[in-house]
Amino acid sequence: MAARQRVGWPVAEELAVHESIDQVQSIAADEFRTRYFRRKRPLHISGLAKSWPAMQRWDFAFFAEYAPTRPVYVESGNVLQGATDFAAVDLRAYLSWLRVPDAKNRSAPGTDPYLSLFDIFSHFPELQKDVDFSLLRNHTLWNKTFGWFGRAGSISGFHIDWIDNLLVQIRGRKRLWLVPPYHHHAMYPSRKYDYRSTLSSVDPAKYDRERFPLFERLRPIELLLEPGNGIYLPRGWWHRVEALEPSISINNFGHDLLGLLLFQSRTSVLDVLHKLGLFRRECTCHRIERGSRLAR
Numbered sequence: 627m628a629a630r631q632r633v634g635w636p637v638a639e640e641l642a643v644h645e646s647i648d649q650v651q652s653i654a655a656d657e658f659r660t661r662y663f664r665r666k667r668p669l670h671i672s673g674l675a676k677s678w679p680a681m682q683r684w685d686f687a688f689f690a691e692y693a694p695t696r697p698v699y700v701e702s703g704n705v706l707q708g709a710t711d712f713a714a715v716d717l718r719a720y721l722s723w724l725r726v727p728d729a730k731n732r733s734a735p736g737t738d739p740y741l742s743l744f745d746i747f748s749h750f751p752e753l754q755k756d757v758d759f760s761l762l763r764n765h766t767l768w769n770k771t772f773g774w775f776g777r778a779g780s781i782s783g784f785h786i787d788w789i790d791n792l793l794v795q796i797r798g799r800k801r802l803w804l805v806p807p808y809h810h811h812a813m814y815p816s817r818k819y820d821y822r823s824t825l826s827s828v829d830p831a832k833y834d835r836e837r838f839p840l841f842e843r844l845r846p847i848e849l850l851l852e853p854g855n856g857i858y859l860p861r862g863w864w865h866r867v868e869a870l871e872p873s874i875s876i877n878n879f880g881h882d883l884l885g886l887l888l889f890q891s892r893t894s895v896l897d898v899l900h901k902l903g904l905f906r907r908e909c910t911c912h913r914i915e916r917g918s919r920l921a922r
């Protein structure tokens with residue numbers, strides 16, 4: 627039996643959120659397909675990664691020793707709602723820094739560099755055997771996996787991904803806020819470009835009541851993603867993710883046939899136009915330095 631979970635949010639007059647998120651220990655492929663994947667309902671699967679080798683092997687010390695010296699991009703602060711800020715750092719040095727529990731020179735919460743959307747298996751293809759995304763991959767035709775490595779306070783602000791997603795927590799806990807697709811207007815979609823996503827203009831950490839009055843009436847669904855937990859986030863659901871502790875996560879984006887037909891060709895075309903400078907200037911993938919537009 628699925629346990630239901632819902633946590634409060636201080637609101638004046640509520641915009642009703644009809645959903646709650648089902649929570650299960652594990653789920654059979656067929657049941658997942660019929661009850662969640664087809665109906666585009668999120669699902670919290672507490673024991674998803676329980677027996678993954680990654681749960682035994684992947685800790686901060688492991689990556690600090692395993693990672694080679696090579697440049698990667700890290701973002702700083704909430705780039706989805708705030709200024710786009712990213713920098714090239716050395717992967718090994720970054721992961722070694724992450725290993726230190728709490729360095730004295732810690733910056734303000736949420737501004738530490740965040741290794742987000744890290745193309746983990748292009749760097750470490752041999753680690754693919756440590757994870758198992760078959761629950762989603764049984765139903766998808768095209769998949770892409772990313773790693774997320776950061777300190778406590780690392781944030782991915784409110785956004786939608788136009789692709790199905792299974793996000794799994796390996797180390798540390800993350801707080802998730804979810805808002806169903808039908809509250810689009812209350813999330814104030816922004817014009818800032820982000821590949822395959824729609825960003826919200828609302829940053830609850832710097833909430834502007836005058837500009838976003840409807841958001842205040844929302845009651846986002848809140849849940850805690852703990853090590854070993856997975857969450858199925860269907861395309862179209864708004865989410866905000868915040869690390870409560872130093873954190874390692876991994877996710878699998880996947881398109882079924884309908885997703886490929888409806889979203890992939892469109893997002894690819896828009897991405898080409900964006901890179902040529904013809905579609906939306908403000909974005910999360912370029913920054914302006916001395917008048918030039920620099921890609922990550």
Ligand SMILES: O=C(O)CCC(=O)C(=O)O
Nearest residue numbers: 774781782791793867877
């Ligand atoms: O963990 C994060 O910071 C964000 C994850 C996310 O947005 C996703 O998996 O779609």
Ligand SMILES: [Fe+2]
Nearest residue numbers: 785786787865
């Ligand atoms: Fe996302």
Ligand SMILES: [Zn+2]
Nearest residue numbers: 909910911912
């Ligand atoms: Zn860009």
